[in-house]
Amino acid sequence: MYSDKKPEEVFRELGSSHSGLTSAEAAQRLEKHGRNALAQEQKFSLLRLAIHQFTDPLIYILIIAALVTAFLQDWVDTGVILLVIFVNAVVGFFQELKAEKAVSALKSLAAPKAMVVRDGHVREIDSELVVPGDLVMLTSGTRVPADLRLVETIRLEIDESALTGESLPSRKTADKLDNPRPSPGEADNVAFMGTLSVSGRGTGVTVATGQHTQLGQISKEVATVTRSKTPLQEKLEKMSGQIGMAVLAISAVVVVLGVLTGESLYQMLLTGIALAVGAIPEGLPIVITITLAIGVKRMAERNAIVRRLPAVETLGSTTVIASDKTGTMTRNEMTVVRIYAGGRHYRLTGGGFSPQGEIIPEAGDTSNVALTSCLRAGLLANESSLEQDEATKEYKPLGDPTEVSLIVSAMKGGMEEGKEMIDYAWLDEIPFESDRMYMAGLYRSAGNGDSIAFIKGAPDKVTAMCEKVLMPDGNEAGIGREEITGVAESLGRDGLRVLAMACKRFPAGTNHFEVGMITSGCTFLGLQGMYDPPREEVHEAIKQAKRSGIRVIMVTGDHKATALSIANKLEIVSDLNAAVITGDDMERMSDEELYGQVNKVSIYSRVSPIHKLRIVRQLIKRGEVVAVTGDGVNDTPALKAAHIGVAMGKSGTDAAKETAEIIIADDNFASIFSAVKEGRVVFANIRKVVLFLLSTGLGQVILILITILLVLPLPLLPAQIIWLNLVTNGLQDVAMAFEPPEKGIEYTRPRSLKEPVISRLMIERLIVIGFVLALGTLGVFWWQLQQGASLDHARTAALTTLVLFQLFNVFNARSETKSAFRMNPLANPFLFTSIIASIIAQIALIYWAPLQGIFRTTPLAVNELLVIIPVALTVIFVVEIDKAIRWLMARRVAQKGEKAQA
Numbered sequence: 001m002y003s004d005k006k007p008e009e010v011f012r013e014l015g016s017s018h019s020g021l022t023s024a025e026a027a028q029r030l031e032k033h034g035r036n037a038l039a040q041e042q043k044f045s046l047l048r049l050a051i052h053q054f055t056d057p058l059i060y061i062l063i064i065a066a067l068v069t070a071f072l073q074d075w076v077d078t079g080v081i082l083l084v085i086f087v088n089a090v091v092g093f094f095q096e097l098k099a100e101k102a103v104s105a106l107k108s109l110a111a112p113k114a115m116v117v118r119d120g121h122v123r124e125i126d127s128e129l130v131v132p133g134d135l136v137m138l139t140s141g142t143r144v145p146a147d148l149r150l151v152e153t154i155r156l157e158i159d160e161s162a163l164t165g166e167s168l169p170s171r172k173t174a175d176k177l178d179n180p181r182p183s184p185g186e187a188d189n190v191a192f193m194g195t196l197s198v199s200g201r202g203t204g205v206t207v208a209t210g211q212h213t214q215l216g217q218i219s220k221e222v223a224t225v226t227r228s229k230t231p232l233q234e235k236l237e238k239m240s241g242q243i244g245m246a247v248l249a250i251s252a253v254v255v256v257l258g259v260l261t262g263e264s265l266y267q268m269l270l271t272g273i274a275l276a277v278g279a280i281p282e283g284l285p286i287v288i289t290i291t292l293a294i295g296v297k298r299m300a301e302r303n304a305i306v307r308r309l310p311a312v313e314t315l316g317s318t319t320v321i322a323s324d325k326t327g328t329m330t331r332n333e334m335t336v337v338r339i340y341a342g343g344r345h346y347r348l349t350g351g352g353f354s355p356q357g358e359i360i361p362e363a364g365d366t367s368n369v370a371l372t373s374c375l376r377a378g379l380l381a382n383e384s385s386l387e388q389d390e391a392t393k394e395y396k397p398l399g400d401p402t403e404v405s406l407i408v409s410a411m412k413g414g415m416e417e418g419k420e421m422i423d424y425a426w427l428d429e430i431p432f433e434s435d436r437m438y439m440a441g442l443y444r445s446a447g448n449g450d451s452i453a454f455i456k457g458a459p460d461k462v463t464a465m466c467e468k469v470l471m472p473d474g475n476e477a478g479i480g481r482e483e484i485t486g487v488a489e490s491l492g493r494d495g496l497r498v499l500a501m502a503c504k505r506f507p508a509g510t511n512h513f514e515v516g517m518i519t520s521g522c523t524f525l526g527l528q529g530m531y532d533p534p535r536e537e538v539h540e541a542i543k544q545a546k547r548s549g550i551r552v553i554m555v556t557g558d559h560k561a562t563a564l565s566i567a568n569k570l571e572i573v574s575d576l577n578a579a580v581i582t583g584d585d586m587e588r589m590s591d592e593e594l595y596g597q598v599n600k601v602s603i604y605s606r607v608s609p610i611h612k613l614r615i616v617r618q619l620i621k622r623g624e625v626v627a628v629t630g631d632g633v634n635d636t637p638a639l640k641a642a643h644i645g646v647a648m649g650k651s652g653t654d655a656a657k658e659t660a661e662i663i664i665a666d667d668n669f670a671s672i673f674s675a676v677k678e679g680r681v682v683f684a685n686i687r688k689v690v691l692f693l694l695s696t697g698l699g700q701v702i703l704i705l706i707t708i709l710l711v712l713p714l715p716l717l718p719a720q721i722i723w724l725n726l727v728t729n730g731l732q733d734v735a736m737a738f739e740p741p742e743k744g745i746e747y748t749r750p751r752s753l754k755e756p757v758i759s760r761l762m763i764e765r766l767i768v769i770g771f772v773l774a775l776g777t778l779g780v781f782w783w784q785l786q787q788g789a790s791l792d793h794a795r796t797a798a799l800t801t802l803v804l805f806q807l808f809n810v811f812n813a814r815s816e817t818k819s820a821f822r823m824n825p826l827a828n829p830f831l832f833t834s835i836i837a838s839i840i841a842q843i844a845l846i847y848w849a850p851l852q853g854i855f856r857t858t859p860l861a862v863n864e865l866l867v868i869i870p871v872a873l874t875v876i877f878v879v880e881i882d883k884a885i886r887w888l889m890a891r892r893v894a895q896k897g898e899k900a901q902a
Contacts, residue, residue, distance in 0.1 A: 003149070003189055004180040114145035130206055138191065138202040147213045148191040148204025150174045155200035155383055155431055157400060158191055160184065161326065161557070163214060169198045169400055171432060184214055199383055199399035239690075239757050250701055251276040257708045288686055291737040295682045302674045303666040305649070311661035315627060315644050316679020318550055319750045320619055321672065322612070322638070323629040325556035325566060328648060328669055330532040334401040336378075336409035337533075338496060340487050341526030342370030342472035348412055351533045353386060353395045353404055355411035369474040374526030375413045377454040377501035378406030379420055381441045383431075386417065402497070405530045406456070427451060428512045437461045442506075442513050451510040453518050455502040459488040459527060462500035466524040479524050488527055493576075495565020496529035531562065534570050541670035542570050548676055549749040553602045555612050555628075555638075563605040572602050583607045586614065594618050612638040625750065629664075629672065631656055646672060677746040684745060689733050691762050692813040696728060696806055698766055699773030703802075706778055713791055715781040715798040719855050724799060727841050728806035731834035738830045739814060761816060765882060769812070772878050773805045776871045783867075796846060796857040797864060803842050804872035807835050812879040819883060820876060 114127040117135040127145030130136060136148055138156065150156070150172055157169040164185045173188050184192060191197075191204055193213040210216055251272040258268035295312035299305070306312055323329055333353055339346040350357020359371070384399025386407045397404040407417060424443035432439035438457020445452055455462060463484050468476040484500075491498045502522040506513065545552050554567050560580050567573050581589075581597060583606040589597075595618045604615060612628075616638045619626045628638045631648035639645030639659045647660035648667045657663050664671050700721060707715055716724070758766075780801045784794035810831065811820040825832055845851045847859050860868075 003177040003182055003187055005149075006176050115139075115142070130209060132206050132209060134206040136204055136206055138197045138204065142197050144191045144193055144195045144197065146193050146206045147208035149207045150189050150191055150202050150204040152203040153200065154202065156197065156202035157199045159196040159198045160192065163192055163195055168402075172200075172202060174202075198401075199403075243694075247276050247697075250705075254704055254708065257705075261708055261711050263714075288689075290734055291682050291685050291689070294737055295678045298678050299662075299671075299675055302671050303649075303664065303668065304671045304675055305663040305665055306661065307663065308661045311644055312675065312679050312682050314625065314679065315646075315662065315672070315675045316677075316681070316683055317751045318625045318627045318644060318676065318679075320624045321545065321550060321552050321627045321629065322555050322616060322619070322642070323552060323669070324631065324635060325554050325558055325563060326532060328629050328631060328667070329538050329554065329570060330534050330566060332401065332532060333397075334405040334497070334530050335533050336405050336528050336530040338491055338494075338529035339371065339374060339409070339526060340484075340491075340529075341374040342368045342470065344368060344371070344472065346371065348409060350412065353397050353401075353408055355386075355395070355408050357412045359409075359413050368472040370470040370472055370526055372413065373470055373503065374501045374528065375410040375415060376420065376424075377456060377503055377525050378499070378528055379410035379415060379417065380424055380443055381439060381454040381456040381501070382406060383429075383439070386411075401532075402499075402530065406499070406528060409528060422446065424452070427510075430513070430515060430518075432457070436515070438465075440513075440518055442510070444508075444511075449508040451506040451508065451513075453504045453506065453513060453522075455504070455518060455522060456499050459484065459498055459500040462502050462522075463524060465519055466502050466522045467520065468522075469524040470526075476523055484524065484527070491527065491529035492561055494529070495562045496531050497562070498527055498529045500527050501525040531565070534566055535669055537668060537670040539570050541673045542572060544673045544746070545676075546571075547747050548673070550676065551602065553604070553615075555604045555607055555615060557607060558605060560605040563603050567603050578603060580605055583611050586611045591618065595621060598622060609635070609637055613641055616641050627672070629669070630660075631667075673746075677741065680745050680748065681741040683751070684742065685737055685739050687757060687759070687762065687816070688739060688813045689736050690757055691766065691816075692736060692806075692810060693729060693733055694758075694766055695769040695773065695809060695813075696725070698770035699777070699802065699805070700724070702770050702774035703777055706774060707781075712782075713785075713794075715777065715795055716802075717795065717856060720795065720799050720857075723845065723855055724802055724806075727838045727845075728803055731837060732807070732810050732831065735828065735831035735834040736810070736813065739828050742815060742818065759816075761886075765816075765879065768878060768882060769809060769875060772875050773802060773809075776805060776874060777802045780868060780871060784864075790858070792856050793858045793860075796860060797868060799857070800842060800846065800860060800865075801868050801872055803838070804869060805875050807838055808872055809875050809879075810835060811876060817883060817887065819880060821880070 113124050114130050114134075115122055115124055115137040116130060117123075117137065122137065127143070130145045132146075134146075135151075136145060138144065138148075138158075144158065151174055153172050153174050156172040158172055159169045170185070170188070172191065175189060177187070177189055179186070182190075184190075190207075191202065192215065193209075194215045208216075255265075255268045255272040258272075259265055292312050296306040299312065326332055331352060333351070335348075335351050337348050339348065339359065345362040347360050347362065348357055349360065361368075382403045384397065384403035384407065386404055387396050387398055388394070389396060395408075410420075411417070423446045425446070426441065427444055428442040430436075430440040436457070438455055438461050440453050440455040442451055442453050444450070455465070463479070463481050466479050469479045469484075471477055488498045488500070502524050504518050504522040506517075542552050552572055554563055554572055556563050560582055564573070564576055564578065564580055567578070568576050579601045580603045581601050582604075586594065586604075586607065591614065594614060598615060598618045599622055604611070607615075612635065616626055616628055620641075620643070625644075626642045627644040627646055628635070628642040629646040629648070630636075630639055635647075635656055636659045639647065639656060644662065645656075645660035646662045646664060647656040649657070649663045649665035662672075662675065700716070703715060707713070777798050781794050781798040784797045785791075789797070811823070811825070814820065814823055814828075814831075845855060846857055852858065
């Protein structure tokens with residue numbers, strides 16, 4: 001880390017980039033290598049996405065079926081199956097590629113630049129092109145591009161919260177340290193990659209890049225954490241395996257029974273394969289991909305980028321959201337809300353860095369000399385500034401948010417920063433140091449020429465320096481330290497960060513001062529209490545979460561009192577006496593003890609990345625579906641271990657974004673609950689598609705089995721089974737992915753992890769629908785044979801009946817409980833259009849000669865259609881009766897429950 005070496009020693013050692021090359025020469029080689037590596041990475045990424053499309057178990061079965069049909073030289077079936085596989089792969093590939101590109105675009109927007117000195121010139125380059133030995137310049141607001149050994153600092157402060165979790169900026173120095181291997185929080189002469197300079201300036205020599213940085217070391221640790229499979233992935237894998245085994249077994253039974261009843265082995269093998277293809281819901285992978293992609297699109301419209309498609313559904317089944325506080329639940333904008341001066345208390349309105357607001361006294365008026373002096377001290381004992389954008393009129397902080405909040409409070413009190421700088425000319429400064437816990441600025445008053453030191457810092461340190469207190473009338477009185485300490489502690493219990501203000505006058509002509517000159521004899525001016533306000537939309541979002549059966553817990557590196565106060569304001573907890581587990585508590589707790597507490601405690605304060613990871617693991621162990629939100633490098637292990645990682649797009653580090661499944665582009669916590677609704681809609685629509693597809697397969701299986709047992713001719717040819725799947729599943733299943741959400745779906749309880757995709761209700765309804773389809777089709781087939789029709793004509797009638805059965809069954813599948821007659825058929829235009837298209841296609845099959853020749857169909861008479869259509873409509877009425885019975889039973893159970901409670 002070079003912390004124990006002098007700056008000139010570090011510069012001499014690293015100026016040649018460890019390779020005998022100058023940093024500029026090394027950079028040229030790196031840039032050329034980077035272009036080649038980027039091209040190779042893009043090719044590999046495309047190949048990876050392409051291969052990923054063929055990893056679904058259902059695809060394996062389809063590939064085997066295609067090989068068998070090709071071996072039997074049934075090219076129609078082979079072509080259809082290959083077409084299905086190809087369409088599924090193309091859709092999945094482009095949807096995942098789109099998600100990856102969206103994340104890449106977001107990363108490129110957030111990618112920092114670096115100011116480096118090369119060949120005596122200052123150049124701005126991409127931070128990824130910085131090499132060891134480069135001299136990097138840091139200014140306020142710049143992202144540190146690599147690990148730097150600082151060689152020059154001017155009041156440089158760096159926000160290292162993304163790395164260490166510490167909310168306060170770290171003051172940096174160029175001095176040599178005695179410790180050669182300090183921890184990141186103690187390395188005062190090193191700036192770490194990914195951290196943010198918030199004030200001052202500095203220059204440093206690059207000592208580490210890439211995986212050799214502290215951030216890179218954390219990335220290695222993240223790589224050792226196993227990512228949890230999403231519930232949807234687990235359910236679909238299980239269901240796919242069960243369907244595959246069942247279909248193979250049924251197909252084998254059909255082949256054996258057919259041969260035993262006198263059919264040829266070749267014909268029965270062909271029928272068995274066709275039945276397998278028909279029974280397997282080959283449209284399911286496509287529809288799942290499309291359904292998830294629609295969820296992705298809807299989330300993108302709400303500024304949420306989904307990196308992995310299953311994440312949408314998983315978020316819909318989330319039971320616990322473990323959220324960081326700073327920058328996620330709060331605005332990361334320190335705001336002064338309370339002032340104590342001259343023995344009086346004041347409240348401040350407004351929020352953020354806008355000076356819009358006022359100072360309201362709890363009693364009396366604002367004519368208080370002590371208040372004015374307290375505000376002036378906060379304004380002048382300050383190293384930051386506030387600027388207003390002339391175009392947007394928005395206020396932008398330059399420097400430490402805590403110091404900027406003091407400027408804002410002074411402006412609310414009627415002060416102008418520029419005018420104060422004229423009335424009080426800056427002379428000297430004592431910068432803030434962690435061992436002193438205060439800073440001071442010396443100014444010359446334009447009024448009488450006296451020199452005045454304005455001081456701000458920790459209340460206990462500042463009050464110890466004071467002997468008097470300024471009163472509202474401008475007179476001074478003896479200080480009451482116990483009263484001031486009591487007020488400061490009271491503000492702290494309210495979750496506020498408290499700073500004390502003081503001053504000391506010196507004779508005119510005093511242009512410099514030292515620490516010893518202000519350690520005593522100062523006058524206490526007041527206290528200012530500030531906090532990072534919650535985002536306005538978060539409160540409502542947490543209410544929605546509770547109504548949705550989701551528990552929100554706060555996991556933060558901030559102090560216990562602050563975390564408890566914010567959690568109470570957001571109604572995460574109901575009172576200020578709620579249980580809180582701190583990092584120190586967790587150090588003393590075993591995993592078993594933590595396991596017993598995670599379902600009770602909703603606030604965790606002063607936690608480290610390891611603590612956060614332990615919390616997530618114990619929640620998962622308790623059976624919770626866990627989503628973790630975060631923005632810092634220190635959040636990445638927990639983001640990866642959780643079922644769903646949600647990173648912040650604006651304030652989030654690249655490490656957090658790459659680890660997370662979902663990125664909230666606008667850092668809006670409330671967007672997560674839009675995803676919750678979309679996730680539930682996704683799962684509901686997948687269930688509707690499964691019900692629809694499996695009913696087709698089950699109806700065919702029952703139909704074929706009954707005809708074989710009755711020693712009847714096969715009612716459908718293999719090619720006709722393929723056609724049936726295309727005309728009834730090719731568009732309708734995809735169209736159902738666009739089904740709008742049912743009313744109130746976002747307020748239903750999260751599903752149990754043990755709940756399968758196919759519920760008990762679905763199984764019962766599948767059996768009912770399967771038998772209705774099979775018996776109705778068999779009845780039409782038998783009727784045609786009894787009328788003396790040819791076998792091809794009877795099969796045409798049977799095929800048409802089964803097609804219409806499925807087209808009418810679409811309306812049943814739109815809701816598990818709601819009547820089809822109470823749902824607007826035009827609410828899903830795509831579905832309605834697909835039904836019309838399928839009817840037209842079936843008419844073409846019956847009456848168009850080219851299709852008649854391929855599928856061996858014959859024209860049907862009008863009187864035959866007048867029989868077939870009513871038979872097919874019975875599926876709607878049977879399911880409506882089933883829904884009505886279930887509704888009555890549920891109502892009776894509810895009434896009994898109400899009577900029992902009464």
